[in-house]
Amino acid sequence: MTVYVSDPVHSEVDFQVKHMMVSKVKGSFEEFNFEIETDNLDTFEGAKVRAEIETASINTGNADRDAHLKSEDFFDAENNPKITFTSNNVEKSGDTVKVTGDVTIAGVTKEKTFDLVYNGKGISPMGGQEVHGLETEFTINREEFGLTWNASLETGGVLVSRDVKAQLELQFSEKQED
Template identity: 60%
Template sequence: MTKWTVDQVHSAIGFEVKHMMVSKVRGQFDSYTAEVEAEDLTDLTTASIEFKIDTASINTGNLDRDNHLKSADFFDAENNPTIDFKSTSISKNGDDYKVNGDLTIKDVTKTVTFTVGFGGKGINPWGVEVYGFEAEGKINREEFGLTWNAALETGGVLVGKDIKIKVELQLNPAV
């Protein structure tokens, strides 16, 4: 098995959620680590994938909202410093892969599935082979204890339940 690292300069872990039932808030986590091991990254079914995301690195472009998300109302970053993902199975599905794994947020672990597309491989300017992937998934935030909300006078709620997750990765050989 070969070990791979995430090139964070060319990667992103992002999300979006409905706001006030009419628009979307997008954000990302700016700090994370990943361990990927695989026999061959052109066949992701041979891989083992683990992520640790720094909860306090959440960034929606609004400091007040980010501080609220870090608070006990949402992630409680002080007591839950990471969001963890560990793959449990990976299968080929047409041109894509289905990556199943355990996602842990606020000490709640649920099985989630990401659809992963292989973006290709290339050689960087230093002669090193790199691989690209895009992953998408969706979770219900309330299932992970992220239940804070506010009712709107016009009906509905301030924050939607469904969180769309999008991950873009460039993997480099571990040194």
């Protein structure tokens, strides 16, 4: 089996949530690692997908908000340093790769299915290594993972939406031995 790893320079893990029901707050995780293990990345036959995202690497462009998101009110990054994913099933149909597996956020694990779009492969001009691109967009209910902190607004609604929209742009290459 060959292991393909995400390139942190050419990959992004972004998200957005509604704030006060009227605007969106966007952010990203700066430290993450995605791996695909398979004999054939073109077909994803027998593939296993794993991901780790460092919760303390959250960045919304506001230090106070980031500190709140790392606190016990949300991720509790001190006790839950990683968001993890481990696939149970991977199927490719055309350019779509359906990945089902266990997501763990803040100590709570749920099975989820994500549709990845396979954008193809190319040869990097920087070293000649073959690279593969995948992307996905999905929405998760943060409350399913125990991230229930919120505040009611005088005008109705809540401060932070339940739904979190995520966008992942991932570039993979074969893992090099150290």
